[in-house]
Amino acid sequence: MDYFEFRNGEMYAEDVSVLRLAERHGTPLYVYSRATLERHFRAFDDALAGLEHMVCYAVKANSNLAVLQTLARLGAGFDIVSGGELQRVLKAGGRADRVVFSGVGKSEDEIRFALESGIYCFNVESEYELELIDVTARLMGKRASIALRVNPDVDAKTHPYISTGLKNNKFGVDIATAEQLYLRAARMSGIEILGIASHIGSQLLEVSPFLDALDRVLALVRRLADAGITMRHIDVGGGLGVRYHDEKPIAPADWAAAIKPKFEGLPVRVLTEPGRAIAGNAGILVTRVLGIKGGEDKRFAIVDAAMNDLIRPTLYQAWMDIVPVVQQGEGRETQTYDIVGPICETGDWIGKDRALAIATDDLLAVRTAGAYGFTMASNYNSRPRAAEVMVDGDAETLIRARETFDDLVRGETLLP
Ligand code: LLP
Numbered sequence: 001m002d003y004f005e006f007r008n009g010e011m012y013a014e015d016v017s018v019l020r021l022a023e024r025h026g027t028p029l030y031v032y033s034r035a036t037l038e039r040h041f042r043a044f045d046d047a048l049a050g051l052e053h054m055v056c057y058a059v060k061a062n063s064n065l066a067v068l069q070t071l072a073r074l075g076a077g078f079d080i081v082s083g084g085e086l087q088r089v090l091k092a093g094g095r096a097d098r099v100v101f102s103g104v105g106k107s108e109d110e111i112r113f114a115l116e117s118g119i120y121c122f123n124v125e126s127e128y129e130l131e132l133i134d135v136t137a138r139l140m141g142k143r144a145s146i147a148l149r150v151n152p153d154v155d156a157k158t159h160p161y162i163s164t165g166l167k168n169n170k171f172g173v174d175i176a177t178a179e180q181l182y183l184r185a186a187r188m189s190g191i192e193i194l195g196i197a198s199h200i201g202s203q204l205l206e207v208s209p210f211l212d213a214l215d216r217v218l219a220l221v222r223r224l225a226d227a228g229i230t231m232r233h234i235d236v237g238g239g240l241g242v243r244y245h246d247e248k249p250i251a252p253a254d255w256a257a258a259i260k261p262k263f264e265g266l267p268v269r270v271l272t273e274p275g276r277a278i279a280g281n282a283g284i285l286v287t288r289v290l291g292i293k294g295g296e297d298k299r300f301a302i303v304d305a306a307m308n309d310l311i312r313p314t315l316y317q318a319w320m321d322i323v324p325v326v327q328q329g330e331g332r333e334t335q336t337y338d339i340v341g342p343i344c345e346t347g348d349w350i351g352k353d354r355a356l357a358i359a360t361d362d363l364l365a366v367r368t369a370g371a372y373g374f375t376m377a378s379n380y381n382s383r384p385r386a387a388e389v390m391v392d393g394d395a396e397t398l399i400r401a402r403e404t405f406d407d408l409v410r411g412e413t414l415l416p
Contacts (some may be wrong), residue, residue, distance in 0.1 A: 001036075001039065001059065002033060002036040002213060002281040002282060003033040003036050003039075004018075004033060004365075004367070006327065009326060009327040010325070010326050010327070011284075011323070011325045011326070011365055012036035013031050013032075013033050013284070013391040014034075014035055014075045014391045014392065014393055014394070015391075015394040016250035016391045016395075016396050017081060017392060018284070018286060018325045018363070018365060019325055019326060019363060020030060020389075021286070021389055022286050022288070022325070022363050023219065023251060025285050025387050025398060025402070027287050027288045027304050027363065027386075028285060028286065028287045028288075028304055028371075028403060029186065029285070029286045029307035029386055029387050029388075029389060030283055030284070030289075030369065030373060030374050030386055030387070030388040030389070030391070030400075031181055031283065031284050031286060031388075031389050032062075032064075032066075032067065032279075032282050032283045032370055032388065032390045032391065032399075033282050033283070033286075033390075033391050034259045034390055034391065034392040036281060036282035036370075036396070037067065037070050037071065037205075037278060037279065037282045037370075037412070038070065038074060040054065040072050040274075040277060040278040040279075040281070040282065041057065041071055041233055041278055042074070042077055043251070043252040043253065044252045044256075044278070045074070045075075046072060046253075047228075047252040047253045047255070047256035047257075047405055048256050048260075048262070048270060048272070050294070051073050051260065051269075051379075052268075052269040052270065052272075053269060053271065053272070054077040054098060054233075054269065054271050054273065055077060055268040055272055055274065056077035056078055056079040056098070056100050056235075056271055056274075057071050057076045057077070057078055057270075057273075057274065057275065057278055057279075058078075058079045058238050058274060058275025058276075059078050059080050059081070059085040059088065059089060060081055060085065060274045060275060060372075060375055061080065061275030061276055061277075061279045061280070061370075061371035061372070061375065062279040062282075062283065062370055062371055062372075062374065062375055062389055062398060063085060063088050063375055064374065064399055065088060065091060065092045065399070066092075066390050066397065067279065067399075068088055068089055068092035068093075068190075068288045068389070068398035069073035069092040069093050071094075071095040071278070071412075072089070072092055072093045072095070072301055073093070075098075076094070076098070077095075077099065077100065077120070077260075077271070078094050078098065078100075078102075079100050079102055079238070079275070080099055080100070080101050080102070080130040080135075081101070081103035081209070081273075082103065082240060083109065083110040083114070083290070084102055084111065084224055085286045086099065086101070086110075086114060086117060086119070089096050089382055091119065092396070094116045095154060096117040096119050096120075096379055097118055097120050097121055099114075099117075099119040099120055099121075099227070099249055100119070100120055100121045100122075100147075100197070100271065100273070101114050101119055101122045101123060102123040102125070102149060102197070102199070102273070103123075103125065104125045104126070104170055104171060105127060106122070106132075106133075107365075110134055111132060111133055111136045111144075111305065112140065113138055115136065115142050115144060116138055116140075116276055119145075119163060120145065120194075120237075121145045121146060121147055121194050121195065121233075122145065122146045123146075123147050123148075123149040123197040123235065124145070124146050124147065124148050124149060124173070124185075124352075125149050125171060125172055125173065125395050126173060127173070127181055130146070130148075130181065130185055130188070130191065132191035133146065133190070133191065134185075134188040134191050135190065136190070136191035138139060138189060138190035138402050140408070142375060143189070143190055143191065144190060144191055144192065144264060145192050145194040146185065146191055146192065146193060146194060146196070147175065147194055147196050147197040147233070147235055148172075148173050148178050148181060148182060148185070148196060149193040149197040149198060149199065149221065150171040150172050150173050150174075150175045150178045150197070150198050150216075151164075151169065151173060151174055151175060151198070152175050152193020152198050152200065152202055152212070152213040152216040152217060152218060153174075153175060153216075154213045155209065155214045156200045156201030156204050156209045156239065157162055157204070157205075157206060157209060158201045158202060158203050158204055158205075158239075158241075160195055160234050160360070164199055164201050164202075165292070166202060171199070172197075172198065172199075172279050175216055175217075175220060176289045178196075178220060179223055179224060179227070180222055181384075182227075182229050183227065183229070184227075186229055191245055193229060193231075194231075194232050194233060195231050195232055195233035195235060195268070195269075195271070196198075196217055196220065196221060196224075196233075196234055196235070196242065197234075197235035197237065197271070198213050198214075198217050198234075198235070198236065198237050199237025199239060200213050200237060200239060201206065201239050202238070202239050202241075202275075202276060203239070203241040203276065204239045204240060204241050204250075204266055205241045205247055205248065205249060205250065206250070206252055207254070207255060207258045209236070209261060210236065210239070210255065210258070211258060211259065211262070213237075214259060214262050214264070215238055216390070217234065217236075218234075218262060218266075221234065221266075231240070231268055232268060232269060232370065233268055233269040233270070233271055233273035234258065234263070234266075234268050234269075234270055234271070235272070235273065236269075236272050237272065237273050238271065238272060238273035238274040238276070239274075239276075240252065240255055240274055240276070241276070241279070242276055242277055242280040242368060242371070243275070243350040243368070244318065244319055244320050244321065244367070244368050245319045245320075245321055249277070251392075252274075252277065252391055262332060264268065264312075265287055267281060267332070270276070275371055275372075276371040276372065278371075279370040279371040279373035279391060280368050280369075280370050280372075281367075281368050281370060282370040282371075283368075283369050283371070283373060284365045284366060284367055284368075284369050284370070285305055285309065285365070285366040285369040285373055285386070286325065286363055286365050286366075287303040287304050287305035287309075287350075287363070287364050287365075287366065288303065288304050288361065288362070288363055288364075289301050289302070289303055289359065289360055289362045289363075289364065290303060290304055290342070290360070291301045291359055291360050292337075292358075292359070292360060297327065298338070299335050299336060299338070300337060300339075300340050301337040301338070301339050301340070301356070301358055301364075302340055302341070302342065303339055303341060303364060304341075304342065305350060305352075305366070305386070306341025306342055306343040306348050306350075306368070306381070307341055307343055307345065307347060307348040307349070307380070308341075308377055308378045308379065308380040308381065308383050308384065308385075309341070309373075309374075309377050309383075309385070309386050310350060310369060310373050310376075310377070311376050311377075312372055312376070313349055313350050313351060313375070313376075314345075314347040314348065314349055315376075316369045319351070319366065320350070320351065320356060320366050320367060320368055320369065321359055321366070321367040322339055322351045322354055322356070322365070322366050322367070323364065323365050323367065324356065324357070324358060324362055324363070324364055324365075325362075325363035325364065325365050326362070326363065328357055328358075328359075328362075328364075331364075332357035332358070332359070333353070334355050334356065334357045335356070335357075335370050336354065336355050337353075337354050337356055337358070338349040338351070338352050338354075338412060339354055339364070340394035341355065342381070342383075343380060343381045343383070344381065350366060350367075354404075354410070355367055357400050373406050374386065374388060374400075379403075379408055383408060384402055384403030384404060384405070384408060385402075385403045386402060387401055387402035390401050
């Protein structure tokens with residue numbers, strides 16, 4: 001559920017007209033709803049009530065400082081994958097002791113920064129990384145709290161680019177050899193074993209892969225307990241899907257109800273790392289139709305947002321709903337359009353074969369663009385990145401100014 005709805009044929013973000021926002025801030029424009037973000041975070045937090053737990057929002061989904069601040073104020077934890085994300089969390093008022101650090105390629109500098117900041121836990125993805133964290137912590141006179149991110153080898157049944165829990169994916173430690181690595185970790189003086197983690201993929205629409213993965217993780221947890229290594233937490237990862245079109249996503253409450261029985265009698269804290277399910281439906285991308293071209297065979301609506309602003313459609317062949325911000329009445333003919341951007345790539349499209357009644361200058365909203373939208377944006381074709389606005393009831397805040405030419409060339413130097 002989100003707080004973008006139509007009132008008298010015009011789209012509103014909470015109590016603010018999207019048309020007014022576009023007029024004030026220009027397009028392309030990302031618009032987020034604070035109430036939606038909060039609602040989704042609470043859905044996870046409430047769903048896990050009764051278990052000791054921590055909801056660690058996956059920062060990569062949307063890392064705008066105001067988004068992180070909104071969640072930090074609700075007591076969120078954070079799942080980060082870089083030193084930059086850690087800096088963002090801290091700047092936004094997030095607590096370091098609620099941060100888990102995932103990611104397959106942590107650098108020594110990032111590890112040191114995370115240790116200095118006092119993060120809660122490293123989710124370690126390989127043997128060499130474990131050794132690096134051990135050495136780095138010892139040199140700093142510290143002990144690093146860790147979980148091994150195990151790869152449970154289950155099929156998340158999602159797009160291959162966002163499936164992470166199969167043996168042939170680069171992520172995590174093979175679950176078959178993880179026990180040996182835990183035994184090694186237990187002997188490292190720079191390491192304190194805190195828990196175990198897994199994350200099998202993103203945009204999951206079935207609960208069974210979660211349960212399969214958890215069963216495998218819990219079997220390992222029992223073997224480790226027999227070996228004298230006890231887990232204080234189990235991190236079940238993120239990955240819950242959202243509705244882009246007609247998907248039927250699993251509600252956090254149903255997901256939690258399915259996994260909860262597995263934790264019965266286990267004195268562990270449960271961690272989860274949702275990103276998309278919190279931020280996805282909390283955002284839209286507003287774009288203006290620059291012009292229409294083509295004829296009977298093929299019609300294109302050229303819009304001012306492009307693959308540099310929103311890469312999901314072309315990268316994953318992802319369907320994202322596109323709707324007019326103002327529903328025009330009679331007199332508009334519905335035609336089938338490819339919605340494409342100004343970038344010099346055939347792959348620069350936002351939607352294909354969309355039936356829309358539109359004309360030049362109309363505003364369109366790409367729905368469910370709050371996650372992996374702006375965070376995946378680039379400056380390709382020297383396009384300044386879009387502005388971002390957060391709506392809160394009838395108030396709005398520009399939470400990121402549109403980039404300028406100076407932003408584009410910052411750090412570049414002409415030859416002498
Ligand atoms: N935890 C870890 C270790 C992850 O790698 C991810 C996502 C998450 C949590 C959050 O997953 P979520 O709850 O958002 O599904 N750019 C792609 C999605 C990439 C996901 C990468 N990892 C997309 O736009 O579909």
